[in-house]
Amino acid sequence: MTNEKNVKYYDNLAVASSPHLVTALDTQKTMMWVLIALIPSFIASVFYFGAGAVILTVVCAACSMFFEWGYERLLGKKVTVKDLSACVTGVILAMNLPANLPVWMAVIGCFVAIVIVKQLYGGLGRNFANPAIVGRIVLLLSFTSYMTTWPVTRLNQTADALTGATPLGLLADGALAEAPSLKDMFLGNIGGAMGETCTIAILIGLVILIAKKIISPIIPCFYIGTVFVFSLIYYSVTGGDYSALHMALFHTLAGGVVFGATFCATDYVTSPIMKYAKVAYGIGCGLVTMIIRLFCAYPEGASFAILFMNVMTPLLDMVAQNYFYGIGAAEKAAKKAAKEAGKEAAK
Amino acid sequence: MFGAKHLNSIHAGHYKNTAGCATEVMPVPDVVKISMSQNIGAPCKPLVKKGDSVLVGQKIGDTDAFLHVPVHASVSGVVTGIETQRNAMGGYDTLVVIESDGKQEIDPSIKPPVITDQPSFISAVKESGLVGLGGASFPTWLKFNPRNLGEPMTLIINGAECEPFITSDHRTMLEDAQNIIDGALMIMKYIQAPMCYIGIEDNKQDAIDQFNRMFAEQGITNIKTFPLQASYPKGAERVLIYEVTGKTCNAGVLPADLGCIVSNVTSVAFLGQYLKDGMPLVKKRVTIDGDAVAKPGNVLLPIGTMIHDAIGFCGGYKEEPRKILMGGPMMGRAIFSDRMPIVKNNNAILAFTKEQSLIPEETACISCGRCHNACPFNLLPTGFADAYEARDVKRLNDLKVMQCMECGSCSYICPARRPLAFINKLAKGLVREASQK
Missing domain, CATH: 3.10.20.600 (Ubiquitin-like (UB roll))
Incomplete structure (x- = not known):
């Protein structure tokens, strides 16, 4: 006690509620990983469609960020451009467009996506539908001929054929014989939205996202799986010039299924949180896509399917919370595991 | 994908910087x-x-x-x-x-306690001043005196030490192992537990090995080590019970009602020493x-x-x-x-x-569901936050907010840096208040 005066005590330390540790991954880094996962698709689109792809992507990313910044400044809100979510929206929207779309139309798409779909509903985390998907659908309905005039890839260009049909367009017109080979569809050497054609590039992105635990594999697996299984069953029953397996692969590789399943349907905000709701969501996306493709007027239905399931998301989450929620779920699973272990022991 | 062998957990980094530091007496x-x-x-x-x-x-x-x-x-x-x-x-x-x-x-x-039967054991534990040394500080004598005494019990000794940085339980296991064994045998005798498991995270392999060696040397077969995954929060009582026995312990249920008594490894080590010299x-x-x-x-x-x-x-x-x-x-x-x-x-x-003390800035929830996936009890912290904001007690009860044990995994994992565990505490307070009215 003699040297009490010389001792320095600290009496106003910082207090906070536990925990006092936090993981390194934040929203910005999450969005960064999505952008990284989009790089292979971007490279493929530049390879197949040339400078137009670069221009559209840059314009969309820049416009989306600008609209977000402008809206938040105008309304005196905190500017959240740094979290990169607007940039992700812009790039995903660009990947959903034909590479020869006039730039001013893409700007309108970005405006719809960022201002109308995202910000008017309260900004990041509050939108009920995927901004990029709605942006695309608005452009599709407003500028249908531009949005369905697909440029031919550079490898297939000839002097008199700068544009051509997509595989699904050919299917809808009953001209399946002219459709490209499955190999070309897998590699992306087909007409279509610039990011959607090259399946292998998208799959690289998917692997990156799953490996970095940015997304759960449930939604992409069940979405793509449902499309495959549904078309397999459909063509087994109806028959046709090609085998059911060929048609199932055709439907999986054509159009926006793989891209949508990887980058659009897995959008955190507009997809369910609960695991079993994710399963239902993935299956629902697949079913609606196939129903539109096979029975409706549009050749392609991935965007509409994802939008439809976006709206279903709160319902799915609610149902899942009623049946698979809390520690009881773990208990049920443990009982099941114990039963299985018992069966194995009996064997 | 839907694995259920283990409860959800997070990998928060161990930071066990002092694991190799032998205990110094101050x-x-x-x-x-x-x-x-x-x-x-x-x-x-x-x-x-x-x-x-x-x-x-x-x-x-x-x-x-x-x-x-x-x-x-x-x-x-x-x-x-x-x-x-x-x-x-x-x-x-x-x-x-x-x-x-x-x-x-x-x-x-001060002299070694004379223990002849269950009541004298309980009173000796009470006089020792022992509380749960894992952090909860629940009086140990009451824990060892369950209302369903006589039913088959399992003693689970908690040596998980899943909190980052802390190594004191680890050092106790290395330096005080004999006391832990003596204390465990004594507790097992008076709570009538035929088996005892010492749950230890597998990042403390030296402690596991040492116990196994000592059990073999001393011919002890009714105490076993139970290696746990080294992830947080494996040392939480309800998580540990699930991992060791597979039984689900809801909040409000006493572990003893499930036939489990969980005690921290340092508490047991103290008891082993106390039985020898009587020092509280x-x-x-x-x-x-x-x-x-x-x-x-x-x-x-x-x-x-x-x-x-x-x-x-x-x-x-x-x-x-x-x-x-x-x-x-x-x-x-x-x-x-x-x-x-x-x-x-x-x-x-x-x-x-x-x-190291900066509080990160909170941003908007992006509904990524990481908090739900991190929660050992499969709860939905982001749902608690929404319901709490609306002061919706019914919704909080529907979401079983009282099951939350405030482990903090949700706050740790949240990319939007939301103070979810803090909100859970407030929400639990709100529900308690409402139930008292």
Whole structure:
């Protein structure tokens, strides 16, 4: 006690509620990983469609960020451009467009996506539908001929054929014989939205996202799986010039299924949180896509399917919370595991 | 994808910097301040007054209330005052201030307890002043006296130590293993448990190996080590019960009702020692770490040592501290002053500099569901937050907010940096308030 005066005590330390540790991954880094996962698709689109792809992507990313910044400044809100979510929206929207779309139309798409779909509903985390998907659908309905005039890839260009049909367009017109080979569809050497054609590039992105635990594999697996299984069953029953397996692969590789399943349907905000709701969501996306493709007027239905399931998301989450929620779920699973272990022991 | 063998957990980094630091015994400080509120339940009333001289192990606090354990002097010397001090919870504690004479004379009445049957075992545990040393500070004697005594019980000893930074339980297991075995055998005898499991995370392989070797040498077959995944929060009581027995322990259910009694490894080690010499709980092994501490390590110090003195023993502050935690970074409590004394259930003191103390800025929820996937009990913290904002008690109950054990995994994992665990605590308070009306 003699040297009490010389001792320095600290009496106003910082207090906070536990925990006092936090993981390194934040929203910005999450969005960064999505952008990284989009790089292979971007490279493929530049390879197949040339400078137009670069221009559209840059314009969309820049416009989306600008609209977000402008809206938040105008309304005196905190500017959240740094979290990169607007940039992700812009790039995903660009990947959903034909590479020869006039730039001013893409700007309108970005405006719809960022201002109308995202910000008017309260900004990041509050939108009920995927901004990029709605942006695309608005452009599709407003500028249908531009949005369905697909440029031919550079490898297939000839002097008199700068544009051509997509595989699904050919299917809808009953001209399946002219459709490209499955190999070309897998590699992306087909007409279509610039990011959607090259399946292998998208799959690289998917692997990156799953490996970095940015997304759960449930939604992409069940979405793509449902499309495959549904078309397999459909063509087994109806028959046709090609085998059911060929048609199932055709439907999986054509159009926006793989891209949508990887980058659009897995959008955190507009997809369910609960695991079993994710399963239902993935299956629902697949079913609606196939129903539109096979029975409706549009050749392609991935965007509409994802939008439809976006709206279903709160319902799915609610149902899942009623049946698979809390520690009881773990208990049920443990009982099941114990039963299985018992069966194995009996064997 | 839907694996259920283990509950959800997070990998928060271990930071077990002091695992290799053998325990150092701290010399008796000049002054100790012994809190009268060192257990869940009623605080004790001081039995001594200013000017009394006390001896090591002398009982200085007790009460007639049911849920309590007595408090003992940790040093010999003179009582210089009875203070009240604001505690980390915002309430006030009564502290008995003892100025040490440095002699550490032991109270002559201290001798090994005579235990012949279950009631004498319980009363000996009560007199030892033992509380749950894992952090909850629940009076141990009550835990060992379950209402369904006689039903088949399993003793689970918690050596998981899943909190980052803390290594005091690890050191206890390495340095005090024989006491743990002796204590465990004694507890098993009186709670009528045929089997005992020591749950240890597999990042403490040396402790697991040592126990297995000792069991083999001593021919013990009814105690087994149970390696756990090294992830947080495997040491939480309800998680540990699930991992070891597969039984689901809901909040509000006593583990004993499921036939499990869980005790911290340090509590058991203390009991093993107490049965030999009868010295009540007056010292504690504490991990002192954090980037503001000059020489981090494990220290055995008298209960009531001021945190400032304890850090002084570890070379003092290297840099100016901004945040000091009692306990680990996941569930530990940030205290506002380093004049606070060490209490029985302290297992770590962590002092962090300004850089390590920044509270991240909260951003909007992106509904990524990471909090749900991290929650050991499969709850939905982001749903709690929405319902709490709306003060919707029914929704909070539907979401089973009272099942939350405040482990902090949701806040840790949240990419939007939302203080979800904090909101859960507030929400639980709201539900409790509503149920009292």
